[in-house]
Amino acid sequence: MDVHGQQKAQEALDVEIKSFFDSAPPLRNIENVSEDLKKFIEMNSSGTRSARKVVCVTSGGTTVPLEQKCVRYIDNFSSGHRGAASTEYFLKAGYSVIFLYRKGTCQPYCSLLPDYPFLECFEFTHGSGIQVRQPYSEAVKWAISEHHAAVADGTLLKLPFTTIFEYLQILHMVATSLRSLGPYALFYLAAAVSDFYVPWESMAEHKIQSGSGPLDMRLVQVPKMLSVLRSEWAPTAYCISFKLETDVKILLEKANAALKKYKMHMVIANELLTRKEEVTLVTDNENIHVRRDPKQVGNEVEKHIIEHIVEKHSTYVDDLDQKVSRDTGS
Amino acid sequence: MDVHGQQKAQEALDVEIKSFFDSAPPLRNIENVSEDLKKFIEMNSSGTRSARKVVCVTSGGTTVPLEQKCVRYIDNFSSGHRGAASTEYFLKAGYSVIFLYRKGTCQPYCSLLPDYPFLECFEFTHGSGIQVRQPYSEAVKWAISEHHAAVADGTLLKLPFTTIFEYLQILHMVATSLRSLGPYALFYLAAAVSDFYVPWESMAEHKIQSGSGPLDMRLVQVPKMLSVLRSEWAPTAYCISFKLETDVKILLEKANAALKKYKMHMVIANELLTRKEEVTLVTDNENIHVRRDPKQVGNEVEKHIIEHIVEKHSTYVDDLDQKVSRDTGS
Numbered sequence: 001m002d003v004h005g006q007q008k009a010q011e012a013l014d015v016e017i018k019s020f021f022d023s024a025p026p027l028r029n030i031e032n033v034s035e036d037l038k039k040f041i042e043m044n045s046s047g048t049r050s051a052r053k054v055v056c057v058t059s060g061g062t063t064v065p066l067e068q069k070c071v072r073y074i075d076n077f078s079s080g081h082r083g084a085a086s087t088e089y090f091l092k093a094g095y096s097v098i099f100l101y102r103k104g105t106c107q108p109y110c111s112l113l114p115d116y117p118f119l120e121c122f123e124f125t126h127g128s129g130i131q132v133r134q135p136y137s138e139a140v141k142w143a144i145s146e147h148h149a150a151v152a153d154g155t156l157l158k159l160p161f162t163t164i165f166e167y168l169q170i171l172h173m174v175a176t177s178l179r180s181l182g183p184y185a186l187f188y189l190a191a192a193v194s195d196f197y198v199p200w201e202s203m204a205e206h207k208i209q210s211g212s213g214p215l216d217m218r219l220v221q222v223p224k225m226l227s228v229l230r231s232e233w234a235p236t237a238y239c240i241s242f243k244l245e246t247d248v249k250i251l252l253e254k255a256n257a258a259l260k261k262y263k264m265h266m267v268i269a270n271e272l273l274t275r276k277e278e279v280t281l282v283t284d285n286e287n288i289h290v291r292r293d294p295k296q297v298g299n300e301v302e303k304h305i306i307e308h309i310v311e312k313h314s315t316y317v318d319d320l321d322q323k324v325s326r327d328t329g330s
Numbered sequence: 331m332d333v334h335g336q337q338k339a340q341e342a343l344d345v346e347i348k349s350f351f352d353s354a355p356p357l358r359n360i361e362n363v364s365e366d367l368k369k370f371i372e373m374n375s376s377g378t379r380s381a382r383k384v385v386c387v388t389s390g391g392t393t394v395p396l397e398q399k400c401v402r403y404i405d406n407f408s409s410g411h412r413g414a415a416s417t418e419y420f421l422k423a424g425y426s427v428i429f430l431y432r433k434g435t436c437q438p439y440c441s442l443l444p445d446y447p448f449l450e451c452f453e454f455t456h457g458s459g460i461q462v463r464q465p466y467s468e469a470v471k472w473a474i475s476e477h478h479a480a481v482a483d484g485t486l487l488k489l490p491f492t493t494i495f496e497y498l499q500i501l502h503m504v505a506t507s508l509r510s511l512g513p514y515a516l517f518y519l520a521a522a523v524s525d526f527y528v529p530w531e532s533m534a535e536h537k538i539q540s541g542s543g544p545l546d547m548r549l550v551q552v553p554k555m556l557s558v559l560r561s562e563w564a565p566t567a568y569c570i571s572f573k574l575e576t577d578v579k580i581l582l583e584k585a586n587a588a589l590k591k592y593k594m595h596m597v598i599a600n601e602l603l604t605r606k607e608e609v610t611l612v613t614d615n616e617n618i619h620v621r622r623d624p625k626q627v628g629n630e631v632e633k634h635i636i637e638h639i640v641e642k643h644s645t646y647v648d649d650l651d652q653k654v655s656r657d658t659g660s
Contacts, residue, residue: 073404
């Protein structure tokens with residue numbers, strides 16, 4: 001595409017994005033989110049170069065309402081396990097984490113617990129009241145103490161979303177807030193974001209009636225916010241997105257295309273069935289294949305992913321710092 | 331519709347239902363579900379007239395996969411609160427309950443707790459380990475002890491589902507298993523069941539690509555299983571279905587139509603925004619308007635709904651018993 005064509009495409013995208021946000025229902029308790037974010041970033045950035053690195057981990061699927069008074073919606077499959085486990089390793093590596101998660105999905109430190117830990121992990125005895133059930137005692141102690149410590153220390157900020165409208169509005173707020181951290185900010189976009197949506201103003205107000213015949217629906221594409229995240233919202237942050245496919249034949253090709261198209265620093269390619277075992281970290285100059293060692297207990301693939309990212313992000317920060325030093329002659 | 335027309339419609343429905351079940355992906359661990367059900371019904375039916383009444387409460391929304399290797403699906407909004415709370419009141423009234431619930435939705439005895447009770451209700455102290463946090467101590471004790479008691483006594487059987495395919499297959503199994511209880515069986519169908527689905531064989535195998543342009547989808551109607559539940563699966567059970575609308579103007583009319591069309595014994599009409607405050611119990615000869623008393627703490631609308639149902643179901647059983655006595659001359 002020539003320069004003129006690129007400019008045209010950019011203008012078209014800007015119009016799409018403006019129309020998406022203009023038509024989105026306004027975010028509830030926007031003041032609280034904004035206040036929490038402000039406090040969190042102040043606390044976690046001292047303004048010096050030794051400031052803490054901050055990562056925004058997005059997790060879980062976004063929903064697309066099909067009716068304004070919503071009864072039906074389209075959802076993306078995601079347990080939120082990847083985002084939750086990655087959050088643990090980022091915290092361990094010294095990052096502060098903004099965990100932007102789908103309400104109801106997996107929480108950090110809880111991935112080893114059963115689906116309903118509250119009902120499964122405790123028992124009541126008339127003698128001693130509520131007790132942790134034996135097989136879970138270590139996992140429960142670890143989950144509750146680590147989780148509470150991170151929240152209490154102010155190194156973990158949790159922001160829930162449900163719809164695609166909420167997700168993109170909060171992501172926008174987070175990104176512009178993190179802009180001040182420059183390269184110390186990292187985006188780890190593990191959420192399964194809807195590709196298609198029904199624009200709010202063209203949505204049925206009431207429940208769609210199932211009177212007669214099939215239901216035909218037309219969904220339009222969600223504008224690709226990754227480009228504006230990179231170019232406008234937080235232009236010097238390190239950005240990692242995910243590519244999930246079910247067809248392994250097209251996976252790396254798709255990941256590479258996304259890397260170039262959205263100018264990501266890294267795209268993590270994963271296939272639905274093997275995603276807990278292995279992924280490929282696709283960057284400009286290399287593909288790193290990461291695999292869980294199944295012989296080691298508690299060894300999650302996220303451990304290795306985060307190790308690689310911490311290293312790459314560190315190099316990125318140092319390079320930019322040196323560049324700034326050179327440019328300012330200091 | 332004349333008799334000939336009715337027969338035609340019935341034949342068309344039979345074909346649709348057969349095609350739905352034939353094309354559905356086979357239920358995983360079907361043997362376990364079948365075994366659990368068998369044990370539960372044996373335990374809760376002595377074969378005499380004083381046998382325990384058994385209710386099947388369905389709860390939460392069903393999903394409709396849009397891809398065979400499922401990344402995207404259509405979902406119906408439902409927290410599962412109605413089904414969970416109703417289960418508590420049925421157990422209290424002496425019923426045994428088969429709780430057919432959407433994985434991840436609200437569980438009986440947990441409705442007063444926060445969204446993530448495991449993380450919110452407990453704390454860890456180095457002195458005394460895991461403890462219940464003060465404001466929740468009574469609610470947690472009640473939830474865990476009542477829930478475990480019901481499961482341990484064998485009066486509560488919990489069966490999870492996710493997709494519309496799983497839901498209807500398990501409901502079919504439950505209904506044919508409960509047939510032996512005759513009028514002592516009750517169906518309380520509070521689940522938000524999808525009206526439209528994509529037949530398995532016409533479904534994309536892989537993730538739908540978002541390459542270019544809008545996505546057009548054609549969904550076909552899920553065959554109305556309520557009719558066959560009444561006519562074939564469990565013809566003498568007492569059947570209650572729900573009608574949820576967002577437009578209050580059409581609600582009672584729709585509920586009445588469903589009562590007649592599916593030969594339900596009762597349809598519970600509720601409107602999305604006020605459903606926790608009031609509902610109307612629509613039967614052949616009366617409409618009972620039920621309202622929560624907001625002045626009484628812990629007073630849920632389900633308490634009053636279940637009181638009315640227990641009474642109606644009791645009359646229904648007595649009437650059928652008397653009829654049998656008359657017919658057999660005993």
